[in-house]
Amino acid sequence: MSRPEVVLYKEVPPDVRARLAEAFTLTEFDGVNDGNRAEFAAALGRAEGAIGGGMTVTPAWLDAAPKLKAWATISVGYDQFDVPDLTRRGIVLMNTPDVLTQTTADTVFALILSSARRVVELAELVKSGGWTGSLGEAHFGTDVQGKTLGIVGMGRIGGAVARRAALGFGMKVLYSNRSRNEAAEQAYGAQHRTLPALLAEADFVVTLVPLSPATERLIGASEFAQMKPGAIFINAARGKVIDEAALIDALASGHLRGAGLDVFEREPVSVDSPLLKMKQVVALPHIGSATHETRHAMAACAADNLIAALTGKPLQNAVNPQAQQR
Numbered sequence: 001m002s003r004p005e006v007v008l009y010k011e012v013p014p015d016v017r018a019r020l021a022e023a024f025t026l027t028e029f030d031g032v033n034d035g036n037r038a039e040f041a042a043a044l045g046r047a048e049g050a051i052g053g054g055m056t057v058t059p060a061w062l063d064a065a066p067k068l069k070a071w072a073t074i075s076v077g078y079d080q081f082d083v084p085d086l087t088r089r090g091i092v093l094m095n096t097p098d099v100l101t102q103t104t105a106d107t108v109f110a111l112i113l114s115s116a117r118r119v120v121e122l123a124e125l126v127k128s129g130g131w132t133g134s135l136g137e138a139h140f141g142t143d144v145q146g147k148t149l150g151i152v153g154m155g156r157i158g159g160a161v162a163r164r165a166a167l168g169f170g171m172k173v174l175y176s177n178r179s180r181n182e183a184a185e186q187a188y189g190a191q192h193r194t195l196p197a198l199l200a201e202a203d204f205v206v207t208l209v210p211l212s213p214a215t216e217r218l219i220g221a222s223e224f225a226q227m228k229p230g231a232i233f234i235n236a237a238r239g240k241v242i243d244e245a246a247l248i249d250a251l252a253s254g255h256l257r258g259a260g261l262d263v264f265e266r267e268p269v270s271v272d273s274p275l276l277k278m279k280q281v282v283a284l285p286h287i288g289s290a291t292h293e294t295r296h297a298m299a300a301c302a303a304d305n306l307i308a309a310l311t312g313k314p315l316q317n318a319v320n321p322q323a324q325q326r
Contacts, residue, residue, distance in 0.1 A: 007047045
């Protein structure tokens with residue numbers, strides 16, 4: 001019996017690749033670009049499955065892939081896919097929702113702490129020779145301990161951030177979410193708020209919602225204006241969840257004390273972005289899950305997902321399990 005053909009379009013650790021090669025006939029690409037796009041489309045046309053990440057999937061590719069049954073993305077987010085279209089075609093999409101929760105929550109807290117204590121700005125002061133004596137008020141930061149944290153989107157990562165905030169830093173935790181998170185309320189004393197109420201009360205606001213038509217530009221000029229003067233804004237969701245121009249205005253006016261950003265409207269962010277010229281902005285290159293351990297676990301999870309889907313085992317982490325019934 002022949003093995004299913006699968007397209008692997010992102011480099012994965014050697015042991016994960018070996019597991020895929022044992023289960024499938026692999027066609028491999030180290031990313032997809034203008035030089036290999038036609039070759040990728042041809043390989044996809046022969047395949048029953050695909051695994052990779054960091055690429056928008058086009059309807060034209062799917063039109064030319066009649067055998068395709070399953071797609072495993074090495075990510076928790078899936079805004080690069082048209083899920084209803086995949087479902088209509090009978091293609092199951094699977095993601096890696098659990099394995100990056102803790103490391104992404106660590107990144108969120110790194111942004112909170114570095115923004116509050118001006119870590120990047122003051123580290124550069126030392127490296128540039130600008131530290132010539134005792135620091136005065138002009139270089140002071142603000143405390144994190146005991147402050148109020150507002151979490152917009154209380155899912156898995158939001159819950160992990162709430163645990164760090166409440167148990168580690170004695171913070172009061174507020175959250176805005178479509179549904180109540182009773183587990184976080186009981187374990188961490190998290191309090192549900194409407195979005196306007198959360199913005200008005202929180203010293204730190206963290207966005208952790210997935211990108212969707214309902215959340216695109218969820219935080220814009222009106223929402224930034226509703227935040228407390230001197231508050232700090234953190235975005236570790238997706239860049240398009242906020243209006244970046246409105247954030248720039250809120251920072252430039254001094255209404256916000258600072259911002260910690262792991263994501264941007266366009267990535268990589270342009271070197272000309274005003275955000276990169278603001279000392280009160282901590283800017284990271286989308287490193288939320290970028291540790292050796294977590295990236296390995298994500299690739300392994302995606303491989304397990306695809307193997308299960310194409311070998312008749314119960315689906316794992318399916319975004320649209322109903323697609324398998326078509």
